Amino acid sequence: MKIPNHIGIIPDGNRRWAENNGLNKENGYKCGINPGLFLFKLCHELGIKEITYYGFTTDNTKRPKVQKDAFTQACIDAVNLLSKENAELLVVGNTESPCFPKELLPFTERRVFGKGGIKVNFLVNYGWEWDLNLSRLTHKQRKPIDIALHSEDISRIDLIIRWGGRRRLSGFLPIQSVYSDFYVVDDYWPDFIPQHLYDALDWYSDQDVTLGG
Amino acid sequence: MKIPNHIGIIPDGNRRWAENNGLNKENGYKCGINPGLFLFKLCHELGIKEITYYGFTTDNTKRPKVQKDAFTQACIDAVNLLSKENAELLVVGNTESPCFPKELLPFTERRVFGKGGIKVNFLVNYGWEWDLNLSRLTHKQRKPIDIALHSEDISRIDLIIRWGGRRRLSGFLPIQSVYSDFYVVDDYWPDFIPQHLYDALDWYSDQDVTLGG
Numbered sequence: 189m190k191i192p193n194h195i196g197i198i199p200d201g202n203r204r205w206a207e208n209n210g211l212n213k214e215n216g217y218k219c220g221i222n223p224g225l226f227l228f229k230l231c232h233e234l235g236i237k238e239i240t241y242y243g244f245t246t247d248n249t250k251r252p253k254v255q256k257d258a259f260t261q262a263c264i265d266a267v268n269l270l271s272k273e274n275a276e277l278l279v280v281g282n283t284e285s286p287c288f289p290k291e292l293l294p295f296t297e298r299r300v301f302g303k304g305g306i307k308v309n310f311l312v313n314y315g316w317e318w319d320l321n322l323s324r325l326t327h328k329q330r331k332p333i334d335i336a337l338h339s340e341d342i343s344r345i346d347l348i349i350r351w352g353g354r355r356r357l358s359g360f361l362p363i364q365s366v367y368s369d370f371y372v373v374d375d376y377w378p379d380f381i382p383q384h385l386y387d388a389l390d391w392y393s394d395q396d397v398t399l400g401g
Numbered sequence: 402m403k404i405p406n407h408i409g410i411i412p413d414g415n416r417r418w419a420e421n422n423g424l425n426k427e428n429g430y431k432c433g434i435n436p437g438l439f440l441f442k443l444c445h446e447l448g449i450k451e452i453t454y455y456g457f458t459t460d461n462t463k464r465p466k467v468q469k470d471a472f473t474q475a476c477i478d479a480v481n482l483l484s485k486e487n488a489e490l491l492v493v494g495n496t497e498s499p500c501f502p503k504e505l506l507p508f509t510e511r512r513v514f515g516k517g518g519i520k521v522n523f524l525v526n527y528g529w530e531w532d533l534n535l536s537r538l539t540h541k542q543r544k545p546i547d548i549a550l551h552s553e554d555i556s557r558i559d560l561i562i563r564w565g566g567r568r569r570l571s572g573f574l575p576i577q578s579v580y581s582d583f584y585v586v587d588d589y590w591p592d593f594i595p596q597h598l599y600d601a602l603d604w605y606s607d608q609d610v611t612l613g614g
Contacts, residue, residue, distance in 0.1 A: 247613025316579050320533070355583045358613055362575040366529050370568045370583065400460025400571055 192346035201352025201376030223380035405559035414565025414589030436593035
């Protein structure tokens with residue numbers, strides 16, 4: 189089986205899952221934390237070299253405060269849990285906004301936890317316009333485009349898996365995603381089971397990666 | 402039914418279609434021209450305001466010359482056919498490269514043909530890195546990002562339809578696609594039938610457009 193180097197994870201459907209389970213919407217996020225850790229462990233076993241989780245975006249922060257607080261806390265908890273594993277962690281997002289949780293500031297430079305061995309990126313208060321970051325370039329700095337990105341330490345993504353049935357990227361790393369294969373799981377993220385990942389990998393195995401050639 | 406303002410068309414599978422029909426790969430492209438015109442007419446009837454066709458990319462030009470010549474000619478023929486319709490045509494691509502066909506230079510500023518009424522964009526020798534065009538910005542020109550794009554006259558895309566079964570954007574307008582819903586048709590592009598479009602629109606009708614909010 190062809191294993192992708194880098195998987196992007198869009199863990200959508202937490203609010204719909206909560207409503208389906210008789211909970212308030214904001215209570216869905218914390219039920220997405222353990223699935224994230226479980227998926228990390230499976231990827232580690234499979235030899236995947238890099239994972240990027242879509243935590244929350246600057247657009248998401250326009251939601252009601254109770255939801256914003258809940259998804260922010262879920263991201264903090266998830267990153268703290270991952271820091272107890274063997275992982276090379278990096279949080280990427282706009283730290284200059286009050287929506288960025290100060291608890292995650294120590295993670296905004298990549299750090300090795302335990303034995304490392306797998307890069308794990310977590311997007312927190314991420315915005316695609318912020319990422320592209322045009323204003324910091326000067327005319328004299330004619331550098332390749334990836335140098336201009338806030339997310340320059342995140343590599344090209346081979347496979348993006350989105351839970352919750354929606355078929356869109358929703359601003360997820362537009363540059364690293366230009367050639368990504370995109371797999372959608374209809375189940376909501378809190379209902380994650382390993383078979384979702386295995387099905388996505390089986391499907392990816394059958395894709396020919398041409399990069400337009 | 403909710404009709405998208407702007408549809409992106411990725412007409413993939415011409416070479417695979419040719420091989421399945423006992424032809425050389427390069428003979429698939431010309432069989433994609435009439436489907437493109439047919440789809441245009443259907444979109445016009447439906448009141449869709451803008452269509453963008455993915456012609457070919459700078460990455461595609463690395464393919465064998467016989468294929469490159471064939472897809473280039475198919476794009477020239479397609480644009481010439483569309484110029485006989487009521488349409489506001491614009492060709493977007495890197496005109497500074499020898500891979501850009503000189504026959505299409507007159508279309509690189511938007512022009513109204515017939516009664517106009519629908520914008521039609523055609524990407525020819527397009528490259529996402531070329532489009533993002535960072536080097537032309539100076540530090541003093543802190544403009545919104547869409548001003549910096551070569552494709553600045555192409556609006557945000559609501560729905561992208563890709564034929565040929567592959568589930569990736571392949572560098573298609575990364576900025577205009579950040580929130581696009583993405584629908585995949587397994588059939589190859591030369592086998593286009595109206596039901597493909599209607600199925601995509603039915604599906605799109607059920608999507609909630611949240612833009613992250």
